[in-house]
Amino acid sequence: SAVISQKPSRDICQRGTSLTIQCQVDSQVTMMFWYRQQPGQSLTLIATANQGSEATYESGFVIDKFPISRPNLTFSTLTVSNMSPEDSSIYLCSVESGYYSTDTQYFGPGTRLTVL
């Protein structure tokens, strides 16, 4: 399986500021995703990070709030912009890895964000 790292692992931020989270994979992967997991909740897909083009956002998430970059097949960033306490959550990077077109998703260790 792919080895996925995220930086930072956690951060405490002030309201109104922005934080960029990095996701690095040790091998080239076709698909990369960004999820949010609020305390005690399930995994909610924010967007699919597309290499060389704009990310595809899920309903309720917009590019102005969560800009995403994916400059190559091993790296992506998610920015949480103009943060409010409601953005406090764990943000997880995920990749699809495998031979088949529908294959397993592996998750990064997550970034625990607290907004004051």
Next chain:
Amino acid sequence: GENVEQHPSTLSVQEGDSAVIKCTYSDSASNYFPWYKQELGKRPQLIIDIRSNVGEKKDQRIAVTLNKTAKHFSLHITETQPEDSAVYFCAASRNTGGFKTIFGAGTRLFVKA
């Protein structure tokens, strides 16, 4: 829209007993069904998966069954141990019309020693 329902939300069993978690999906195009285990403060980890052309799969104490007609799939853990205590998520995934995975709400499993 598509969704995955997961039951129960909480499950408490005695060590050595079996645990069963059930999921129902709505998207008939789903063809891949992974299960993840998430321990407190850690990332979700894949524990077993099943594809739509298979009805059952087993890996040691863990088994998964799939009924495509009824759109049901279940996780079975036998001889539970305290280290099985975690949150378990089912998911339904498809790759037609765009790749999409939908996760269930999760089941918090407590195994009492």
